Amino acid sequence: MSGVLVIAEQRRGELRPVSLELVSAAQSLRRDGDSVAVAVLSAAPASLTAPLKVAGVDELITVKVAAPEFDPDTFESAVGALIGARQPDVVLVAHSVDSFGYAAALAAKLGLGFATDVFKVQRQDGELVATRGGYGQKVNVEVDFPGRRTVLLAIRANVYKPPELPGAPQVVEFAAPGVTSRSSGRDFIELSSNDDVDMTQAEFILTIGRGIGEEAKVAQFKELADAIGATLGCSRPIADAGWLPKSRQVGQSGKTASACKLYIAMGVSGAIQHLAGMKHVATVVAVNTDAEASIFGVAKYGIVGDIFEIAEELRQCF
Amino acid sequence: MKILVAVKQVAALDEDFEIREDGRDVNEDFLIRDLNEWDDFSLEEAVKIKEGSTQPVEVVAVTIAPESADEALRKCLAKGADRALRVWDEEAQDSDPIAIARILAAVAKAESADMVFAGVQSSDHAFASTGIATAAFLGWPHAAVVSSLSYAPGAGSAVFRRELEGGLLHEVEIQCPAVLTIQLGINTPRYASLRSIKQAAAKPIEVKSLAELSLAASDVGSAGSHSRVRRMYIPEKGRAQLIEGDAAQQAKRLAEIIREFKGDAP
Numbered sequence: 001m002s003g004v005l006v007i008a009e010q011r012r013g014e015l016r017p018v019s020l021e022l023v024s025a026a027q028s029l030r031r032d033g034d035s036v037a038v039a040v041l042s043a044a045p046a047s048l049t050a051p052l053k054v055a056g057v058d059e060l061i062t063v064k065v066a067a068p069e070f071d072p073d074t075f076e077s078a079v080g081a082l083i084g085a086r087q088p089d090v091v092l093v094a095h096s097v098d099s100f101g102y103a104a105a106l107a108a109k110l111g112l113g114f115a116t117d118v119f120k121v122q123r124q125d126g127e128l129v130a131t132r133g134g135y136g137q138k139v140n141v142e143v144d145f146p147g148r149r150t151v152l153l154a155i156r157a158n159v160y161k162p163p164e165l166p167g168a169p170q171v172v173e174f175a176a177p178g179v180t181s182r183s184s185g186r187d188f189i190e191l192s193s194n195d196d197v198d199m200t201q202a203e204f205i206l207t208i209g210r211g212i213g214e215e216a217k218v219a220q221f222k223e224l225a226d227a228i229g230a231t232l233g234c235s236r237p238i239a240d241a242g243w244l245p246k247s248r249q250v251g252q253s254g255k256t257a258s259a260c261k262l263y264i265a266m267g268v269s270g271a272i273q274h275l276a277g278m279k280h281v282a283t284v285v286a287v288n289t290d291a292e293a294s295i296f297g298v299a300k301y302g303i304v305g306d307i308f309e310i311a312e313e314l315r316q317c318f
Numbered sequence: 319m320k321i322l323v324a325v326k327q328v329a330a331l332d333e334d335f336e337i338r339e340d341g342r343d344v345n346e347d348f349l350i351r352d353l354n355e356w357d358d359f360s361l362e363e364a365v366k367i368k369e370g371s372t373q374p375v376e377v378v379a380v381t382i383a384p385e386s387a388d389e390a391l392r393k394c395l396a397k398g399a400d401r402a403l404r405v406w407d408e409e410a411q412d413s414d415p416i417a418i419a420r421i422l423a424a425v426a427k428a429e430s431a432d433m434v435f436a437g438v439q440s441s442d443h444a445f446a447s448t449g450i451a452t453a454a455f456l457g458w459p460h461a462a463v464v465s466s467l468s469y470a471p472g473a474g475s476a477v478f479r480r481e482l483e484g485g486l487l488h489e490v491e492i493q494c495p496a497v498l499t500i501q502l503g504i505n506t507p508r509y510a511s512l513r514s515i516k517q518a519a520a521k522p523i524e525v526k527s528l529a530e531l532s533l534a535a536s537d538v539g540s541a542g543s544h545s546r547v548r549r550m551y552i553p554e555k556g557r558a559q560l561i562e563g564d565a566a567q568q569a570k571r572l573a574e575i576i577r578e579f580k581g582d583a584p
Contacts, residue, residue, distance in 0.1 A: 135443070
């Protein structure tokens with residue numbers, strides 16, 4: 001086959017939403033006669049097919065594997081066998097912690113064209129071109145893959161909109177080769193703490209980042225958050241330093257500010273992992289000394305200035 | 319027992335920067351270089367294992383870069399690496415993460431390393447690929463985004479937690495030798511003391527060529543890469559509406575925004 005092979009992502013028996021976004025990304029690469037096939041790798045793949053029966057999917061491939069959850073050797077072996085059998089032009093996976101664990105190895109072994117954290121894919125004059133960020137997302141970088149018959153792309157989440165219309169793809173089984181895995185998954189551990197805050201429910205969040213400089217300043221912002229009626233959140237460095245509990249971290253590996261309507265970010269530069277947890281918020285106000293900070297790219301309002309001065313002045317208003 | 323720590327001297331952009339004439343990178347006069355943040359954590363993890371071990375452990379920092387990256391290696395030496403190794407040849411210019419991984423794997427073999435640590439990703443280009451591709455060339459077990467690790471040097475397996483999206487952790491046991499990519503926050507990297515910085519300045523940095531690692535020009539650079547940069551450009555960005563004035567005026571406007579949200583009368 002030519003065409004696009006999408007590898008759906010599942011965790012603990014549920015399809016991850018990014019899987020459907022990959023189906024949409026695949027449509028932008030479809031040429032006449034191309035098909036889009038979606039493969040589901042799981043110990044019980046049939047249970048995951050229903051949400052994938054959407055417009056734009058021609059074929060659903062169920063791949064039964066022994067490992068109940070993501071495992072690098074299992075995925076490399078099964079996806080590698082699929083690529084060998086199907087010969088797709090393009091393979092799409094999510095740019096996620098799971099794909100971090102196997103995609104580069106697969107590309108290295110099979111000689112695939114390869115790029116990660118891709119937010120735009122297209123064909124230009126018949127050539128596949130992928131766009132990603134560079135230098136901390138300050139520039140865009142277009143890459144291509146000269147001489148590569150198959151290209152593996154890891155697509156950034158929350159960029160492509162999932163298909164809305166239902167579809168009726170043909171469902172087929174694919175027998176994965178047996179594999180002796182060299183690692184074995186044990187338990188999942190939920191992030192927990194004694195802090196009873198739920199960042200996903202907070203409607204108004206005041207977040208502090210590396211710009212606060214030292215732990216002694218945290219109390220001042222906690223007091224400010226209380227005074228203005230906001231929930232205090234933080235970016236990764238603050239949680240890693242132990243200045244605030246991990247449960248207050250907003251971003252990819254922390255919490256998503258799902259219910260938030262007003263988000264004030266003070267001293268947060270706006271790393272892509274942080275933006276993943278908050279860029280959807282309707283009103284973002286960024287306060288930062290660096291006028292070039294990425295956070296201003298997603299903010300509705302910006303204040304270029306000293307966060308301590310602004311914090312003190314703001315406190316006087318309440 | 320030897321732990322190889324792959325490090326990179328990353329580049330951040332100066333406030334004002336220019337795209338190079340060929341349109342494929344930023345003019346290097348505008349790059350500010352430093353040791354990749356993730357690598358600080360993977361080095362610390364290796365040094366911690368060494369310090370907690372009853373048997374001798376050697377920590378070797380390696381980078382694939384021209385001489386300008388020696389500064390990053392000196393930092394590693396000052397923070398506890400026993401040796402520093404740099405591999406470079408003009409042919410390695412334009413290597414993508416997979417071509418770099420091919421060189422790192424050759425180093426791991428030449429050094430008879432027992433474990434390889436790399437950062438999850440680099441802060442400049444964030445491919446999150448080099449460590450795991452290195453494992454493929456070595457044929458070793460591998461795991462990405464390790465946020466806690468329990469490993470006794472020389473043991474046949476290690477137990478770690480990988481940090482998933484949304485704050486979920488997944489505990490996994492893996493056979494060793496292995497390649498692990500290390501996440502921020504796994505430990506608290508130490509500061510180098512003045513004394514150790516001085517000592518590091520006196521230590522040699524070993525330099526190897528590709529030929530010494532039995533690599534050919536076709537293994538690296540654009541020939542050995544799985545992607546090629548066509549064009550780099552400054553994106554049009556959504557820009558925040560700036561609130562002007564002095565701090566008091568800016569804060570007053572911010573207070574209004576907060577009151578509007580809360581539905582309070584100003």
